[in-house]
Amino acid sequence: MQESGEDYIETIYLLKKRKGLVRSVDVAQELHFSRPSVSRAIGILRDSGLVLMNSDGGLELTEKGMLLAESLYEKHTTLTRFLRAVTRVDSSIAEKDACRIEHIISPSTFEGVKQFLREHPELHEHLTDPAEYHSGDRQRTHR
Amino acid sequence: MQESGEDYIETIYLLKKRKGLVRSVDVAQELHFSRPSVSRAIGILRDSGLVLMNSDGGLELTEKGMLLAESLYEKHTTLTRFLRAVTRVDSSIAEKDACRIEHIISPSTFEGVKQFLREHPELHEHLTDPAEYHSGDRQRTHR
């Protein structure tokens, strides 16, 4: 499983949460990728047993895909909170960094991060809600 | 500049610090890459004005390459200290994670990390020295 695959899985999970029906074209818009790029990626994820596409083009995560997505989502939100708590950077920046780190952090380091947040609630309990996913992309006009 | 290029630059800097004369073959051994892979990479770094190779095969960082290497090295050591301080993971794990994160962390988040370490000396002043670079690779027999 490559990082790019994880991004696709996470995006499907996120859009599902946000709007319900998720098609390839929605993923393409969210990630600023072309439809063919998404089409191929979905094919690979389907072959890996992570995603299903039903007759109307709607994408569904399999149980395996859902487990992966939930784990990625937890990493994403936790790391965003952690970075904001520790570094006081803007939500959008913390979000962007978390989005990269979530793919490479080791399990034990991530456990340590969670433990740290539990032990230091004073560092983050007053923070406002994190930025929405990919909000930094909104102004972009092309890619 | 890609992540892989940064790894080469950092490795040259590190080996220079450790042994003095650095040739392509030393870089290959350190990174567990083949000699041709290193040869090509050095060619690219040379074209980018970051590295020079003198007649005996010795590699030198240009001023530009040295500045980049120093910035990467600072990120590497700082992030390793930070991860150890915050998560209490082994040096080798912190090192490995730092080695990935150093390529992707945003400048402002890194500034925040440094600020955090300054403000919380109690979290890390008692830690033992970090693991040596790439020490986790030592047991590996092939790649």
Added chain:
DNA sequence: TCATTAAGTTAGCAATCGCTAACGTAATAA
């Protein structure tokens, strides 16, 4: 009905970055 649009797919290109095979050259050793 017929044209347009939307969405997915196929085919094929390009960049990155690892690899092996094989070559040239210089130093080392028998």
Added chain:
DNA sequence: TTATTACGTTAGCGATTGCTAACTTAATGA
């Protein structure tokens, strides 16, 4: 002196992952 070894390089493979062009099919609408 000749064979071996070390090291750099060239040529070319293959996976990943983005892209555009162009096709199919289904829905929309004049």
